[in-house]
Amino acid sequence: MKRLLQEGMTDQTHRDRLLTAMAAHVLSHGLNDASLRPLARAAGTSDRMLIYHFGSKDQLIAALLVHLARDFEQLLSALMTGERFASAEEAVTRLVAAQTRPEVIDYVRVWLEIVAAAARGGRAHRDTGAVILAGLTHWLADRLPLDTAEPQAAARAIMARIEGELVLWAVSDANRIAPPGDDPTPSSPS
Amino acid sequence: MKRLLQEGMTDQTHRDRLLTAMAAHVLSHGLNDASLRPLARAAGTSDRMLIYHFGSKDQLIAALLVHLARDFEQLLSALMTGERFASAEEAVTRLVAAQTRPEVIDYVRVWLEIVAAAARGGRAHRDTGAVILAGLTHWLADRLPLDTAEPQAAARAIMARIEGELVLWAVSDANRIAPPGDDPTPSSPS
DNA sequence: GACGGTCTGTAGCGGTCGCTACATTGTGCC
């Protein structure tokens, strides 16, 4: 198969296949230990080739964040079928419920990692986070009751409540799906 | 200088001094690259001694989280002087304002890292996060208007809104240092 | 002065990190 290469565009298909495999790895293992060699193993290639395809680890992570963001939005909007919400309360309840479903929860975990990195100043993370948040807010504004005054502002407020519920979920209901290796109780500090 | 050792208590003071120095380092550099050697450098000792005093890195981090939690609560409650809030709205506004102050913001950054780690399943992080959150919620419940029905539930809801606002802050306003001209409050672009 | 604890410095272990050098293979084009 032949390929027209121009101006740094290497191989869209192969690149996407790599990204999909790496995204799966990140979803189950987290962003923090997303090092080149494990990612390469997950994608069936070598760290050498990842650098070849993406230029550097930073660029790889940036591409990975974009990929994850798209998947997350598609997954979430596929879960929320098309009617309007009856109220802000309903939007909060249903969106939190959707995001704590097993097939979405890993994206939320990564999302929280992105948030933390964004707060710490990571440019790529903040950019991706802003895009995701803006997309969700816009999507939500379009589904608020028709009589909503200032739907954008209302949607932003609802998003804040949702994100807050996710934070609370993270530190309290740490119900994990089935991670094989949990800590076998290291000795407790004083 | 000599030191009286009693009751198996090795050296509370020295330990605390180390923790304070390391906490400062974590506050400015983040939890993710809190490796032994940089922490030791920040505390004026060696990685060898950190392991000696804390047993392992995990136990060190756990102790560090407790230390940071205490500092955070003290700092925050010192900022919010003692009257009751007039309304939930005021509580949200004032607590978000307090937590985005320069002297508190680093704690929020670390807090978001703790949240992300807790969501990923980190035991120590989840425990510390739960303690911090419970403490804040209780503190807040005691300052809600006297006619509040179910102050604990109300406080929880307010905490969710606050945490949500912090998440939104992280991906939008955090650390705007100098990127090319964009306005700091993009409430509704387009 | 010898002993047995607490504390500390030096050196190093095996391993992983992001990344690179170099050589080789495959492929399209003339």
Next chain:
DNA sequence: GGCACAATGTAGCGACCGCTACAGACCGTC
């Protein structure tokens, strides 16, 4: 066929990781 170049494998770099071995310094007790 012969060339240019993308794609890939192997090997390795220097730095850092958590942690340990070992030897000593310090100190109260006898």
